[in-house]
Amino acid sequence: xxxxxxxxxxxxxxxxxxxxxxxxxxxxxxxxxxxxxxxxxxxxxxxxxxxxxxxxxxxxxxxxxxxxxxxxxxxxxxxxxxxxxxxxxxxxxxxxxxxxxxxxxxxxxxxxxxxxxxxxxxxxxxxxxxxxxxxxxxxxxxxxxxxxxxxxxxxxxxxxxxxxxxxxxxxxxxxxxxxxxxxxxxxxxxxxxxxxxxxxxxxxxxxxxxxxxxxxxxxxxxxxxxxxxxxxxxxxxxxxxxxxxxxxxxxxxxxxxxxxxxxxxxxxxxxxxxxxxxxxxxxxxxxxxxxxxxxxxxxxxxxxxxxxxxxxxxxxxxxxxxxxxxxxxxxxxxxxxxxxxxxxxxxxxxxxxxxxxxxxxxxxxxxxxxxxxxxxxxxxxxxxxxxxxxxxxxxxxxxxxxxxxxxxxxxxxxxxxxxxxxxxxxxxxxxxxxxxxxxxxxxxxxxxxxxxxxxxxxxxxxxxxxxxxxxxxxxxxxxxxxxxxxxxxxxxxxxxxxxxxxxxxxxxxxxxxxxxxxxxxxxxxxxxxxxxxxxxxxxxxxxxxxxxxxxxxxxxxxxxxxxxxxxxxxxxxxxxxxxxxxxxxxxxxxxxx
RNA sequence: UGCGGGGUGGAGCAGUGGCAGCUCGUCGGGCUCAUAACCCGAAGGUCCCAGGUCCGAAUCCUGGCCCCGCUACCA
Numbered sequence: 001x002x003x004x005x006x007x008x009x010x011x012x013x014x015x016x017x018x019x020x021x022x023x024x025x026x027x028x029x030x031x032x033x034x035x036x037x038x039x040x041x042x043x044x045x046x047x048x049x050x051x052x053x054x055x056x057x058x059x060x061x062x063x064x065x066x067x068x069x070x071x072x073x074x075x076x077x078x079x080x081x082x083x084x085x086x087x088x089x090x091x092x093x094x095x096x097x098x099x100x101x102x103x104x105x106x107x108x109x110x111x112x113x114x115x116x117x118x119x120x121x122x123x124x125x126x127x128x129x130x131x132x133x134x135x136x137x138x139x140x141x142x143x144x145x146x147x148x149x150x151x152x153x154x155x156x157x158x159x160x161x162x163x164x165x166x167x168x169x170x171x172x173x174x175x176x177x178x179x180x181x182x183x184x185x186x187x188x189x190x191x192x193x194x195x196x197x198x199x200x201x202x203x204x205x206x207x208x209x210x211x212x213x214x215x216x217x218x219x220x221x222x223x224x225x226x227x228x229x230x231x232x233x234x235x236x237x238x239x240x241x242x243x244x245x246x247x248x249x250x251x252x253x254x255x256x257x258x259x260x261x262x263x264x265x266x267x268x269x270x271x272x273x274x275x276x277x278x279x280x281x282x283x284x285x286x287x288x289x290x291x292x293x294x295x296x297x298x299x300x301x302x303x304x305x306x307x308x309x310x311x312x313x314x315x316x317x318x319x320x321x322x323x324x325x326x327x328x329x330x331x332x333x334x335x336x337x338x339x340x341x342x343x344x345x346x347x348x349x350x351x352x353x354x355x356x357x358x359x360x361x362x363x364x365x366x367x368x369x370x371x372x373x374x375x376x377x378x379x380x381x382x383x384x385x386x387x388x389x390x391x392x393x394x395x396x397x398x399x400x401x402x403x404x405x406x407x408x409x410x411x412x413x414x415x416x417x418x419x420x421x422x423x424x425x426x427x428x429x430x431x432x433x434x435x436x437x438x439x440x441x442x443x444x445x446x447x448x449x450x451x452x453x454x455x456x457x458x459x460x461x462x463x464x465x466x467x468x469x470x471x472x473x474x475x476x477x478x479x480x481x482x483x484x485x486x487x488x489x490x491x492x493x494x495x496x497x498x499x500x501x502x503x504x505x506x507x508x509x510x511x512x513x514x515x516x517x518x519x520x521x522x523x524x525x526x527x528x529x530x531x532x533x534x535x536x537x538x539x540x541x542x543x544x545x546x547x548x549x550x551x552x553x554x555x556x557x558x559x560x561x562x563x564x565x566x567x568x569x570x571x572x573x574x575x576x577x578x579x580x581x582x583x584x585x586x587x588x589x590x591x592x593x
Numbered sequence: 594u595g596c597g598g599g600g601u602g603g604a605g606c607a608g609u610g611g612c613a614g615c616u617c618g619u620c621g622g623g624c625u626c627a628u629a630a631c632c633c634g635a636a637g638g639u640c641c642c643a644g645g646u647c648c649g650a651a652u653c654c655u656g657g658c659c660c661c662g663c664u665a666c667c668a
Contacts, residue, residue: 056666060666214597295668296668299668350667352665352666383598384598472632478625576628579628
């Protein structure tokens with residue numbers, strides 16, 4: 001049966017480049033699961049985009065003396081470049097700065113308003129007369145009214161560790177320009193999360209059995225101990241989505257509220273530019289559809305508690321405001337398999353200190369599948385992990401190159417050399433041949449189950465273990481010996497081994513799409529394993545924005561054991577991976593900091 | 594202070610009640626198809642410490658010690 005799978009990936013913020021921690025945290029795991037479901041023949045919709053709004057972007061633009069649009073677009077285009085090179089195969093990677101997203105976000109707001117989940121409240125906020133704007137709490141520094149520390153942020157003191165009431169800060173100054181802000185009254189909308197708390201708790205309890213422990217404890221656990229408090233969802237800002245209420249000009253939807261709505265608006269945009277504007281509903285309002293959200297641990301509460309509250313609160317009324325007619329309510333997340341963090345050489349990644357491995361920079365020196373392999377086998381699924389350059393080199397050489405790459409290469413070159421470039425005819429297979437085939441083919445269940453439940457390390461480990469089984473089989477059968485005395489026996493061995501690597505190619509393809517495609521070509525196939533990524537410009541009333549898209553191949557399940565036919569023509573093989581010098585570790589370490 | 598995550602052979606990790614496992618490294622052997630790759634074997638652990646529960650604990654309970662994160666625009 002064909003399923004609809006929504007792969008929702010965290011939206012990178014438009015004020016910093018993407019590093020390996022970001023990639024292993026959300027983009028790569030999402031892509032692996034998406035590719036797996038595509039191979040299964042399911043209908044996958046994988047979306048994300050650049051989170052373009054908010055104060056940090058405007059401050060950065062001010063600092064550079066450039067228009068804010070220019071700054072967000074620079075990062076947006078950089079993200080697209082990286083995702084294309086790394087094979088992060090979004091059906092649509094867009095941005096929050098689109099006419100469509102504005103309308104979708106405003107419709108969610110209006111639905112919540114109509115359903116009685118919003119209220120307004122007036123509070124004092126720090127206002128900068130110099131910059132003529134309100135400042136976010138963390139951009140106001142001053143003296144802590146509890147301990148007297150002079151470098152406290154208005155919402156939190158670094159020295160005494162207390163959470164502060166921003167308006168009580170002494171000697172306030174703007175972090176942007178040092179000027180002295182003043183308190184001004186301002187009115188904002190609040191999402192009454194306390195009203196939605198029972199719904200959110202029920203939603204989480206229903207999923208408790210299969211969600212990651214860390215995610216449950218940080219969402220359900222926190223709600224049970226502290227409850228859900230109302231939160232403001234608007235800000236005094238001009239770079240963002242206007243509040244769709246008369247008399248509220250100069251105020252925008254708060255980024256935490258608005259950006260997550262991108263998962264919905266991107267699906268809608270995708271359907272629209274595909275010329276089938278209603279199809280997004282297959283993923284969003286059909287209850288059997290499953291939505292997976294790939295995020296880092298810092299985002300757990302927003303995705304596992306707040307976003308479900310927004311969706312539940314908007315409910316069927318979303319369509320009333322968006323399309324002018326009522327419809328089904330929106331689907332809540334099926335799973336939020338959040339990852340922990342990846343450190344770098346035992347220290348926390350820090351962009352500003354250049355303690356980071358940047359995605360684009362990495363790909364100028366190494367291949368994308370080497371990156372994807374190391375990030376997957378070392379993915380922070382249950383705890384923080386560490387990127388260690390020496391380990392990267394060792395795993396690349398010992399596992400990727402030696403166990404898997406060498407297996408494919410030795411089988412292919414032997415076959416190509418001794419059977420004039422075609423798959424040998426094995427005749428009747430021997431018990432040992434059938435046994436190794438059964439072992440490898442069991443991977444479609446075992447590896448598949450791991451991918452299905454988003455245990456990607458385990459999935460990859462299992463696939464590599466199966467490759468190692470084939471190496472043992474080859475050693476036992478020794479076709480290089482058989483060929484001297486009994487070419488028929490060697491044909492059985494090599495045919496069997498070819499079928500094994502043909503199957504392993506599929507099992508590994510979600511993690512290693514580039515090299516598996518190469519192997520697929522060597523094995524003589526003409527149809528590709530996956531569709532292709534391409535860049536396309538979209539135009540709307542806000543101007544134009546670049547999108548990264550994916551052109552799928554005709555549907556049909558490829559996730560099944562090899563059916564390699566004897567006599568099939570092979571193509572001249574070559575090594576799939578590059579072995580790395582051990583000196584690489586030291587060279588790379590010297591780039592840090 | 595508080596909250597969270599950890600302490601398992603040289604390194605990195607898996608393992609939540611039943612003979613302690615994986616990858617790498619080390620040592621010895623085999624093979625020569627393959628990117629000096631592949632295969633076999635060996636050495637190496639009081640599973641942080643001390644109590645407790647249990648027929649039985651790395652795994653559960655109690656107490657203690659140590660490390661890391663939450664404190665910076667930074668996932």
